[in-house]
Amino acid sequence: MPANAAPARVAESHALGLSSAGVTESPGNRSMPLESRSPGPKPFYAIAHRVLTSEGVRAAVKHGANAIEIDVQGWKRGAFTSRWELWADHDGTLTSAGDTIRNLFYTIADERQRGADIAFVWLDMKNPDYCNEDDSSEYGCSTLKLMNLARVILQPHGVRVLYDFSTRRGRNYEKLRTMLNPNEAMGLAVRWEERDRMESLGPHNKAQRIYSTGFFNWWFKYDSVKQEIREAIDSQAFGKVFSWTMTTGQTDNGNGMMAHTAIDGLIYGRAALSYDSTWASFGALDDIKSWIKRRPRERYLATAKDSPW
Template identity: 30%
Template sequence: MLSLSRSLPLLCSAYLLLINIFLSISLVQAAPALVEKRNAAKHVYAIAHKVLTVEALEDAINDGANAIEVDLTAWKKGDKTGTKKSKWMMDHDGDGKNHGDTAEKVFKAVEKLVEDKRTVAFFEFDIKNPDHCEADEDCGIDALRKMARKYLQPHGVRTLYRFQSKHTKTEDFKRISADLNDDEAVTVSTATDGVLKAYKDAGKEVPKEKRIMDYGFTGLDKETGFGTCKEKKSKKLCTQIVQAVKARDDGKLAKVIAWTATSADTKRVLKLLDKGLDGIVYGPGHKEYKSSKDTKAMLKAIKKWIHEHSDSHVFGGQRDAPWG
């Protein structure tokens, strides 16, 4: 017969084993419910503004952004940029001067971030000069889409193609809209009525679950102003977001994004989230994204709001589908 001193460790080990088995079974049983709850929750996206370089991309993801906005300009051999080779550049102004890295270089940097378990839910492509190149050129829309499908989507990073309302009649808009895969969607940037008209004109080319709207200014209270969220027939930012959220809830839009929140806009961002906003583009206004106390403070405020609304909202993750 084993003595008490010898049997006690064996009993403890057996007890711990049973506890671990019980916990494992409980977690397995609970997992489907947790997944179902997350899928049913509203996913919120903090989209880092004006990411033009690999360094800015790393800054944004290290700060805690879960999505990236990039300015994409087609550089064509012989145009005003002076480029000797046609390509897509991270470039806001399109003059060949104040630009970032090539699109390909930034896209390639995503693989390591995802391998390191960092969240990059999607890239928002702000296409500055659609139709500047023929679709099959190296600076054409087909080349951009091919890069996204080669370097981003295999790692679970989705693609949101952004067009200003004046560009929704371009061949690039039509070409992208006609061949959207599961990881791709379109956003039209203007007031709600204009967005709804653009999608109506596009017909069935853009499925309803891929129809996204974005609206804003460089600073949420600039240009027409932020407003009270209650004005009638107003272009003020909050009122437009409220109208867009209603259109989304009525099944006419999939998601609603506002831009661009600067350090002075924290309270306005929280108000927009209260009104049902899905995503907020944030960053240092006209400058390229760079990590700072202001960018970190904005993300902290957004995540705090999500925590306070954790019964209904989650911070969008790598495996979450930002659109249908």
């Protein structure tokens, strides 16, 4: 555990103010004060893709990412253990897990305390209903435990949270939708043709409704993704609109997405591998930075003091 994360560990162990659902209401839902900004250039979020380890977090921070995307799976690791835990894990196999979510959150909190501009963490919920929060043996890998960890470890340091669901079926989509605090937002599990139902399917506060669409390799679906992004932005139904995944070598596609839409941010990195220190992970970020640098009156890289929602 990073040395500077000790206060967060203490806060977690003494978090007694629980709601009836078992989610911490205090002190974890307090965040750092925000910096007010006058009208001008819009903040842009460069979101590191598939960060599964503490080393990946530190690499993303070093490269200049201002948001972190993490795949989340709750499961029992190993055949001979009863330890149920939340893991940073995209594939959900016996060998695919990275660090535990708890340890990853401590690393992010530590980097934030050191001054890193981590505006938010994007949690890609892979199996949100696998663990039952009402079963004491499984609570440690439940979605409510995830929310509790985020509120206690991340949010006191100004790191906000996006919960992104791939489907609205299941108990935890609706549960989290009604429990969001002001530091949290929700990626809507809706098809584009259902956009007229946003009020009933997503948070009532538009700022907390996040829409994203993309493909692991833009070479195959770039035009259709860009068109859907445009339509989502034009609908004015969402607080933020993001796309994924911009990879190294896709300079023209990335520039086109940023120039021809009013997109709020891009997930960048390796298409189908976790984030690391190599150029394959950060090459696309260099393209994003270059594009923004040429347009100081239009965009700037968001800082931790900019509230994404």
